[in-house]
Amino acid sequence: MKRLILMLCLIAAPVMAVQPDEMLDDPALEERAREISEGLRCLVCRNESIDESNADLASDMRLLVRERLVAGDSNAEVVDFITDRYGEYVLLNPTKSGSNLLLWLAGPVMLGAGLLMAGVYLRGRAKAPEEKVTRLSDAEEDRLRDILKD
């Protein structure tokens, strides 16, 4: 049920991810193509890379990546080429720039804040005077015995 929408991608075209006829003959170049396509989003899918996607558009993008590689582009140049045409939206790995810094730093900052707060709290607990134990009422004693017997 949950993946229904993810699945809609599969309806788009009954082909599977990377096709044998799309692959480059040069294994080194093909390896680089795979690496790049794993970081690019299939635009019509939900959070799927073009490497995994079955959609026609993903297939076109895979071919485009390979074309650029054969033309001699570096990995970064290929990614730039694609981003220029399709926008930031295609990058599965959000850039570490501008407002995205908030996204990247949120985790470490929260961790730091959490540890700091916990440190203060734990220090307080360690120094707190041992409290006098409050006696249980008779009813509570009875009940405790009852629970422990069980």
Added chain:
Amino acid sequence: MVTELGHFALILAFLTALAQAVIPLVGAHKRWPGWMAVAEPAATLQFVLTSIAFLSLTWAFVTSDFSLRLVTLNSHTDKPLLYKITGVWGNHEGSMLLWVLIVTLFGGAVAWFGANLPPSLRARVLSVQAMIGVAFLAFILFTSNPFLRMGSPPFNGQDLNPLLQDPGLAFHPPFLYLGYVGLSMTFSFAVAALIEGRVDAAWGRWVRPYTLASWIFLTIGIGLGSWWAYYELGWGGFWFWDPVENASFMPWLIAAALLHSAIVVEKRESLKSWTILLAIIAFGFSMVGAFITRSGVLTSVHAFATDPERGVFLLAILAVFMIGALTLFAARANVMQARGVFGMASRESALVLNNILLAVSCFVVFIGTIWPLVAEMVFDRKLTVGAPFFNAAFTPFMVLLGLALPVGAMMSWKRATLKPILRKLTPVFVLALAIGALAWAMQTGRSALGPVGLFLAAWLIGGAMVDIWSRTGRGAGRIARLIRLPRADWGKALAHGGLGITMAGIAAITAWEAEDIRVMQTGETLEIAGYALRLDDVTREEGPNYRATVADFTLSRDGREIATMHPEKRVYPVAQMPTTEAALNNGFLRDIYVVIGDPQNSGGWAVRTYYKPLANWIWGGAIIMALGGALSLSDRRYRVAAGARKTPQAAQTAGEVPAE
């Protein structure tokens, strides 16, 4: 007729829930026993009525009553009976009905097994639970009614999405819902305790079974979903950091944190306000999950805007419950005084660290999930947050958690001395390091993830073993004592070890997977990771409601035949949808995974083959974790019904102790 009965029962359930939400709450406030006592029969009635509604919908699906809109849209007479039944929750309306059924089931559980709760607390818990029932019953009745009829019923239905016609996915939602909704129970307990103004060790003990049960169900549900994705989607991915997956993962992380902090409340009466907060947030994330999956807001803001009714309703439910509970929390948190005193090195501190790591990692998943929305609305940037972000931002937390866990798990309450613990763990640490180093040496130029993952796995599994062994004391008879240890101890060791096993699987499959994509003619053989795979034949077959292309492969190693494998490509004509059925050869140390693709123009077939090291460890670990949870749940000290069989008098006297 049956349908109208179900519809009517659902409306009655809504009215019952309304009564149950108000009367016991007033009763508890005014100390009127008669009003408080309304809660139990009302909870039972609510469950019975919702069950009638659910069963009548199931009946409509089983008998293929196409006068129901929902059945027409999601069923077909040719569909196997199993999937007619599971089809009930394979759609929005039916799944919400299942959700409410579970809400009332948990409410019923408190009514039936909660005899040892003080009457006022029980009345308040059931009242809050009924409020949740009211909200979701209203949601169903007003926006997602499953009992709508069609003016002119068609002769046959449009079939269930074929991808859902699979045992793995058929049972994935009920488990997830049991988990999500189980957290509504801890929420109700938290809010009731806030109204009551009292959180003590007993509260920690009462909440524990529900937290543990939800966590177990979430573990199984997430595991089933991931396993399904692995064998069904055709490339053996097991986790995609998809928003709907994250929606189920966030409550799991928080439930794991809650599980541990509730122990501190129970044993040491500390961390009370934090635990209450976690209990509130945990259910908040469950509802966020419902909102994300039901409103379609993350798929596309525009899809949400065109049909906002359901999304807005869910958002309103989320807002009312969270704002209400958090306001109550802010007003009452100061009543809960921390009691226990403990040192920096202590079980308490270790569990605080556990909570920080789990809560912050959940926060990272949350912010990654909603960031595309925030970026578009606030910064006008249309961007994607995909797997690379989560892998980079989330993994370090799990590494830290794995590193600290074996040490923390062995610390004693109040004040721990690290030295003896470290001494006991040294052999495990050295062994784990050796395993990691071996993995590092055997691989060339691959990511460090594999060796680090194997190191952590060995450290966690070994640590769990040392932990449980060290509980048997000294001298003779340790084995006998080991067997007699409380089930909760065994549960802890299994759950922690299971986490290690899952980590090993994830690390190995990520780091050392091998893949082969090619065109094969019949009779041809390919080699992958030392295995030979021969394509013998490709045939066409007819299934009950699909047509299939079936390939016959022979898998062999060193010239010895191991197995035959039959991957399929299916086409479901009614739903107009193809699916891939991968063939798997499961092994303890590896899976071989074959998928047959399209026929090629040049003749032959596209074939994709994967070698997946330790693949089964991922789900094996999840099963062991769930098993550990179940063992812990069955520990007689924590049994839900503990004391329920006692004379009701004892509970009565205890209940008369005035609430502070």
